[in-house]
Amino acid sequence: MISRRDFLGLSSLVALAPPFASFAENLAEPDYRIDIAPVTLDLSPRHRLKTTAYNGQVPGAVLRLRENQPVTIEVANHTDRPEVVHWHGLFTPPDLDGAIEEGTPAIEVGSTARYAFTPRPAGFRWYHTHTMAMNDLTRAQYSGQHGFLIIEPRNDPARYDQEFFLALHDWAGYLLANEDGAMNPSYAVSTINGKVMGFGEPLRVKQGQRILLHVLNSSPTEVHWVALAGHSLRVVALDGNPVPTPRTVPMLRVAPAERVCAVVEMNNPGVWVLGEVRKHVQALGMAVAVEYENRQDPARWEQPSDLIWNYQQFAATRPSDSSSDPPIAVPLVLESKFRGHGAMEAWTINGNSYPDTRIAPLIHGRRYRLQFINMSMDDHPLHLHRHSFELRALGAPLAAAGGAAPNDLRGIMKDVVLVDSQTRAEVEFTADNPGATLFHCHQQNHMDLGFMMLLHYA
Amino acid sequence: MPDRPASPWRRRVAVLLALACLPLLARAQANYEIQVYGAETVPPETLMVELHSNFTVEGEKETIDGMYPTNHQEHETIELTEGLNDWSELGFYIFTSEQDGHGVQWVGDHVRPRVRVPDSWGWPVGVSVSTEIGFQRSAYSTDTWTWEIRPIIDKSVGRWYFAVNPALERTLHGPDVEQGWGFAPSIKISYDFTRVVSGGIEWYADYGAIGNIAPVHNQQQQVFVVTDLNVSPVWEINIGIGIGATSATDHLIVKAILGRRFDWGRHSPVD
Numbered sequence: 001m002i003s004r005r006d007f008l009g010l011s012s013l014v015a016l017a018p019p020f021a022s023f024a025e026n027l028a029e030p031d032y033r034i035d036i037a038p039v040t041l042d043l044s045p046r047h048r049l050k051t052t053a054y055n056g057q058v059p060g061a062v063l064r065l066r067e068n069q070p071v072t073i074e075v076a077n078h079t080d081r082p083e084v085v086h087w088h089g090l091f092t093p094p095d096l097d098g099a100i101e102e103g104t105p106a107i108e109v110g111s112t113a114r115y116a117f118t119p120r121p122a123g124f125r126w127y128h129t130h131t132m133a134m135n136d137l138t139r140a141q142y143s144g145q146h147g148f149l150i151i152e153p154r155n156d157p158a159r160y161d162q163e164f165f166l167a168l169h170d171w172a173g174y175l176l177a178n179e180d181g182a183m184n185p186s187y188a189v190s191t192i193n194g195k196v197m198g199f200g201e202p203l204r205v206k207q208g209q210r211i212l213l214h215v216l217n218s219s220p221t222e223v224h225w226v227a228l229a230g231h232s233l234r235v236v237a238l239d240g241n242p243v244p245t246p247r248t249v250p251m252l253r254v255a256p257a258e259r260v261c262a263v264v265e266m267n268n269p270g271v272w273v274l275g276e277v278r279k280h281v282q283a284l285g286m287a288v289a290v291e292y293e294n295r296q297d298p299a300r301w302e303q304p305s306d307l308i309w310n311y312q313q314f315a316a317t318r319p320s321d322s323s324s325d326p327p328i329a330v331p332l333v334l335e336s337k338f339r340g341h342g343a344m345e346a347w348t349i350n351g352n353s354y355p356d357t358r359i360a361p362l363i364h365g366r367r368y369r370l371q372f373i374n375m376s377m378d379d380h381p382l383h384l385h386r387h388s389f390e391l392r393a394l395g396a397p398l399a400a401a402g403g404a405a406p407n408d409l410r411g412i413m414k415d416v417v418l419v420d421s422q423t424r425a426e427v428e429f430t431a432d433n434p435g436a437t438l439f440h441c442h443q444q445n446h447m448d449l450g451f452m453m454l455l456h457y458a
Numbered sequence: 459m460p461d462r463p464a465s466p467w468r469r470r471v472a473v474l475l476a477l478a479c480l481p482l483l484a485r486a487q488a489n490y491e492i493q494v495y496g497a498e499t500v501p502p503e504t505l506m507v508e509l510h511s512n513f514t515v516e517g518e519k520e521t522i523d524g525m526y527p528t529n530h531q532e533h534e535t536i537e538l539t540e541g542l543n544d545w546s547e548l549g550f551y552i553f554t555s556e557q558d559g560h561g562v563q564w565v566g567d568h569v570r571p572r573v574r575v576p577d578s579w580g581w582p583v584g585v586s587v588s589t590e591i592g593f594q595r596s597a598y599s600t601d602t603w604t605w606e607i608r609p610i611i612d613k614s615v616g617r618w619y620f621a622v623n624p625a626l627e628r629t630l631h632g633p634d635v636e637q638g639w640g641f642a643p644s645i646k647i648s649y650d651f652t653r654v655v656s657g658g659i660e661w662y663a664d665y666g667a668i669g670n671i672a673p674v675h676n677q678q679q680q681v682f683v684v685t686d687l688n689v690s691p692v693w694e695i696n697i698g699i700g701i702g703a704t705s706a707t708d709h710l711i712v713k714a715i716l717g718r719r720f721d722w723g724r725h726s727p728v729d
Contacts, residue, residue: 174580177498177614179691181653188578278728307727338653341688342614 030074030114032063034085034147036107036129037078041144044196044285047189049172052079052129053144058194059167059218060147063127065119067151072116075107081139082106085115086130087149088257089240089415090386092117094435097386099130101354101454102436121388123240124214124259125149132448133220135344137173137185141256141444144169144194146218151240160212160263164203166192166274168226168254168286170219175344180377182338182345185221185445189285190276196285197275202299203290209266212236217254220444223379223418225277225309227251228290229302230268235314237261241388244316244411251277253309255381255418257442266292273301311391316411327367327428330359334419334441336376337450346449347376347441353450354440361458362431370439372417372425373398380451381442383416389429391417396424416442431457489514489528490535490553490565492682492713493696494621494646494660497584497612499574500541503723508694509716510535517708523600523633528708532556533565537717546573549588555598566599568592574610584612591630601632606642617650619658626668637667642678648686656686660698672706679703682713692719 039053054060065071077083084106086098094102096117107113127149133140148165172188193200205211213233217224227233227250234248239259252260275287282301289299337346337353349357362368369392374380391412399422419425440452489512500506510533517528532555539549549570556562574586590606605628612621623644629635642665648658660682666672684698694717702709 172580174577176577181688181691183614186577188580280729304728305726338650340614340617340650341656342619342650343616 028072030072031065032061032071032073034060034073034075035078036075036083036085036145039144041194042199043171043189043191043194044199047172047196047285049189051138051144051171054127054147058144058146058169059165059216060127060145062148062150062165064150064152067120067122067153068118070116070118072114074112074114076112077107077109080109082108082131083145084130085127085145086385087115087117087125087127088383089123089125089259089388090117090149090151091120091433092386094386094437097438098127099385099438101438101452102385119151121241122151122153124216124237124261125151125240126216126218126257126259128218133444134448135175137175137220140448141218141220142171142173142185146216148214148216150214159210161209162205163212163214165214166216166226166288167194168192168215168217168219168224168276169194170222170284173220177341180336180345181341182336183341183343187222187284190219190222190224190281191285192275192288195288197273197282197287197289197299199285200288202271203274203288204293205266205290206293207266207269211264211266213260213262213264215252215254215260215262217256217258219256221256222281223253223255223381224281224286225251225253225307226274227277227304228264228274229272229300230270231264231266231272233262233264235260235262238311238314238412239388239414239416241413243314245314247313249313250308251304253307253418255379255416255442257381257383257416258414258418269295271295271297271299273299275301277304277307279303311394311412311417312407312409314412315391315409318410325367327369328363329369329371331371331373332359332453333373334376334380334451336378339449344445344449347446347451349451349453354452355454357450357453359453359455361456362437363458364431364434367428367430369426369428372419372427374419374421374423374425377421378443378446379418379420380446381416381418383440383442384427384429385415385438386433386435387429387431387437388413388415389417389427390414391425392428393424393426395420398422398424489531489708489711489713490533491537491551492660492662492680492698492700492711493715494644494662495586495588495608495610495623496621497574497586497610499545499547499572499586500539500719501721502541502543503721503725504541505720505722506537506539506541506694507718507720508537508539510537510713511716512711512713514708515710515712517711524596525600526555526557526560526597530557539570545576546571548572549590551592553594553598563597564595566592566594566602582613584610586610596632599632601629601634603629603631605630619646619648619650619656621646637670639668641665641668641671646684648684654688656688658684658686660684660700662700675705677704678707680707680711682711692721693717694719 129145131140170187173185175183176186178184269292272290276282434457437455440447512533519529536552551568553565570590572588588608608625625642644662646660662680664678682698682700687695696715
């Protein structure tokens with residue numbers, strides 16, 4: 001058996017002897033193993049469903065990696081169809097990123113694959129399946145294939161005594177006609193960490209503690225709003241990246257695939273509900289009790305009367321130096337395509353659906369400004385693989401004069417941004433990670449039906 | 459504590475009890491409401507107001523058993539439907555008729571409760587059941603009290619829409635009271651040409667009493683070519699022209715349905 005130290009030593013020979021290094025990688029014990037397999041999940045005493053999960057649990061285990069320290073993760077596919085695991089928010093090469101469209105090989109039925117990469121950047125990331133579901137609302141992101149991934153050091157901007165990882169997810173999907181005349185997924189159950197309110201363990205805290213919440217929205221399609229009754233939340237990071245201006249907010253809005261890190265001062269003893277702000281979603285189960293030590297009271301909820309959130313409040317207060325070369329602008333017009341009142345809509349980027357979506361090849365090292373022009377009636381959580389981007393402008397109504405974005409944001413680095421319906425948003429990124437790069441809407445039904453584009457480097 | 463979801467088991471029992479309590483049969487509304495029902499019900503805290511306008515271009519020209527001829531009758535029906543919860547509604551009809559020599563006349567009223575299978579049950583088709591009971595003046599229908607039970611099954615598949623209403627009906631007061639149950643099915647098939655414009659066929663039949671099916675010439679058989687205009691989630695527009703294929707059916711009818719939803723509830727973003 002080769003130890004991890006031996007393996008790392010062997011790996012250092014990569015430049016001299018790539019075939020031998022590859023052989024060594026295959027011999028070494030992996031740092032983590034993930035078994036993708038069917039599982040029967042008890043969401044509550046009344047909700048039992050069959051799904052697919054990582055290592056038999058939902059969410060999957062927290063993977064703790066160290067920045068710039070190579071890691072090997074072995075993934076075995078025990079399901080009846082090919083799978084792939086996407087390392088969301090990491091700067092991985094395209095053949096390991098976990099998107100088949102970029103060139104990552106699928107893990108065939110009954111096979112095992114090894115993902116060996118150097119994790120970066122530091123922060124709260126996650127891993128999940130990156131397959132298609134189409135009309136089957138039990139597969140792909142509709143299933144339980146998601147888990148937390150932390151790359152240390154996390155550059156935590158605040159001290160904390162205890163941390164909790166919370167995954168928001170929706171289950172038992174069915175298609176329902178919506179107001180814009182097409183079918184959309186709706187859900188019978190919503191959970192935090194795979195359990196409805198009252199069925200899972202409470203979050204146990206002590207008075208005077210500062211807790212750090214890592215909130216992930218792993219829902220296939222739904223935006224969620226979360227509050228902790230009796231407490232405020234100080235947002236310190238978005239998508240794992242520290243924000244320039246941490247703010248204390250009454251609630252979090254977390255779009256599909258987004259992550260929010262928030263610090264909470266536990267200064268109001270009792271038993272409180274941390275849950276979805278919207279009544280009908282919390283009624284489906286999306287809540288968990290937060291229990292102070294030695295308190296057994298019934299969990300209390302304080303219903304907010306409004307939904308409050310914007311990205312802008314976390315931006316840098318002073319614009320940074322803008323003397324560098326202007327970025328290359330890439331307008332992307334996002335539209336739906338009607339397929340009948342009995343079907344989900346298809347999606348286009350600049351008039352085409354994947355795989356016919358394309359833009360000019362990226363030039364390595366250049367700065368790009370993606371201009372999202374959302375003509376549709378839906379909000380879209382847009383995700384760029386293998387890169388982070390900086391939010392530059394948000395929320396400009398398309399009807400505004402000239403379509404110009406009204407704000408000039410700086411410093412918020414993300415890999416997912418929710419672009420509201422009928423608005424324009426702009427982000428910038430540097431093309432510094434060559435290789436095929438997928439851009440898509442993170443709503444499973446949208447990416448299934450054409451809302452993807454592969455960016456290539458020149 | 460947060461709001462807790464209603465027990466699915468309790469909801470199922472409630473729906474099944476409601477179905478079991480439905481009255482048995484009703485008589486068709488002839489040419490006052492010409493519509494194949496979809497399974498969806500009006501949402502709670504919402505009032506749907508519909509105006510059904512039907513003009514008989516070519517119909518019965520003689521007075522029979524004291525009943526006015528249908529030829530050139532203009533029927534205006536106001537239908538008010540209030541959503542009770544996410545699986546039931548209550549409808550109310552005011553039937554009127556206008557005709558040369560008779561002026562504008564009130565014809566009658568019906569009430570129509572309806573329940574449906576909630577979406578969250580995940581059934582592959584939409585299913586609901588309505589029952590309708592009401593009165594109409596003898597000058598417009600010799601059967602003055604009628605009762606209808608209408609199962610409704612529908613399904614949207616891509617651009618296609620299918621709906622079947624195998625309605626059963628009976629007379630409670632009038633000459634046909636001894637006939638018992640009658641069978642009056644209707645079917646709709648339509649296709650979405652665009653997000654706004656759909657077109658299709660609606661077929662309405664009345665075979666007479668179950669167990670004593672009427673001869674073909676005494677059956678009612680109507681086929682309408684229709685279009686639905688989906689201009690807005692709050693508006694409903696259906697226009698059609700239909701022909702009657704038997705001597706017992708009005709031969710040519712033009713129909714239109716104009717509906718508007720009024721959301722009267724106080725909704726906040728967190729509801």
